[in-house]
Amino acid sequence: MIGAEGVGWRVGGAQILDDVSLTVAAGELVGIIGPNGAGKSSLVNILSGVTRPSSGRVTLDGADVSRQSATRRARSGLARSFQTSALFDGLTAGENVRLAVQGAGGSPLSPFRGARSVPATRVEELLERVTMGGTAGTLARDLSHGGRRKLELAMALAAKPRALLLDEPMAGVSAEDVDGLTAIIGEVRDSGVAVAMVEHHMHVVLGLADRVAVLHHGSLLAVGKPDEVTADERVQQAYLGEAL
Numbered sequence: 233m234i235g236a237e238g239v240g241w242r243v244g245g246a247q248i249l250d251d252v253s254l255t256v257a258a259g260e261l262v263g264i265i266g267p268n269g270a271g272k273s274s275l276v277n278i279l280s281g282v283t284r285p286s287s288g289r290v291t292l293d294g295a296d297v298s299r300q301s302a303t304r305r306a307r308s309g310l311a312r313s314f315q316t317s318a319l320f321d322g323l324t325a326g327e328n329v330r331l332a333v334q335g336a337g338g339s340p341l342s343p344f345r346g347a348r349s350v351p352a353t354r355v356e357e358l359l360e361r362v363t364m365g366g367t368a369g370t371l372a373r374d375l376s377h378g379g380r381r382k383l384e385l386a387m388a389l390a391a392k393p394r395a396l397l398l399d400e401p402m403a404g405v406s407a408e409d410v411d412g413l414t415a416i417i418g419e420v421r422d423s424g425v426a427v428a429m430v431e432h433h434m435h436v437v438l439g440l441a442d443r444v445a446v447l448h449h450g451s452l453l454a455v456g457k458p459d460e461v462t463a464d465e466r467v468q469q470a471y472l473g474e475a476l
């Protein structure tokens with residue numbers, strides 16, 4: 233569904249990513265892990281179209297989308313969430329979701345077009361999908377970290393994506409919300425979406441991912457099933473001192 237082929241990224245004389253090849257199939261969840269600064273967010277930015285690779289290409293459904301903007305890729309079915317929250321704090325959860333639905337369906341220049349055309353049932357359905365049913369009237373700023381993360385997921389799902397990129401979806405989330413978010417992301421994968429997820433919560437990645445890709449100094453160190461990857465000596469070396 234989504235793939236990187238020989239992707240390299242150089243910036244300011246530094247080779248941030250080097251010859252990274254990785255594919256995520258429909259209904260598959262690939263966890264992207266690696267020590268701080270390994271290049272995980274850079275890879276997600278390149279897959280989503282925020283950053284252009286210096287070499288190699290990005291494919292969506294087999295088509296080369298390397299030169300397509302993030303907006304164009306989003307319209308082709310690629311959604312992403314960001315490491316930092318991208319919500320409108322002064323709007324309610326329902327209004328945030330409504331804007332995401334409008335942005336997904338309307339003109340890219342005018343997400344407000346057809347402002348009244350999103351049925352409340354669609355908004356509620358998306359909130360329920362992320363176990364946030366009944367919160368449509370709550371201001372985004374009044375939600376817990378976990379609630380905000382779930383709301384961001386609902387917004388990413390508003391576009392009915394075929395591929396979803398998640399950059400640290402559990403960041404700052406309480407332990408009990410981590411379990412809830414994990415279950416929701418698993419259900420999204422099970423619904424047939426290709427999911428690539430950068431996440432520091434190792435137990436979440438190892439428990440949820442079908443395959444794990446380990447980045448180290450911008451190169452792919454290993455890709456495989458969670459137990460294969462944790463047994464890999466090179467991976468253990470890269471994480472020296474940290475529990476895997």
Ligand SMILES: Nc1ncnc2c1ncn2[C@@H]1O[C@H](COP(=O)(O)OP(=O)(O)OP(=O)(O)O)[C@@H](O)[C@H]1O
Nearest residue numbers: 243244246248266267268269270271272273274275
């Ligand atoms: N725009 C940029 N210009 C220069 N260097 C950058 C840029 N973006 C990222 N880097 C560098 O590239 C390297 C990889 O960064 P990246 O954020 O992709 O790593 P990461 O694996 O996501 O790290 P973390 O786990 O800390 O979020 C880092 O050394 C970072 O400083």
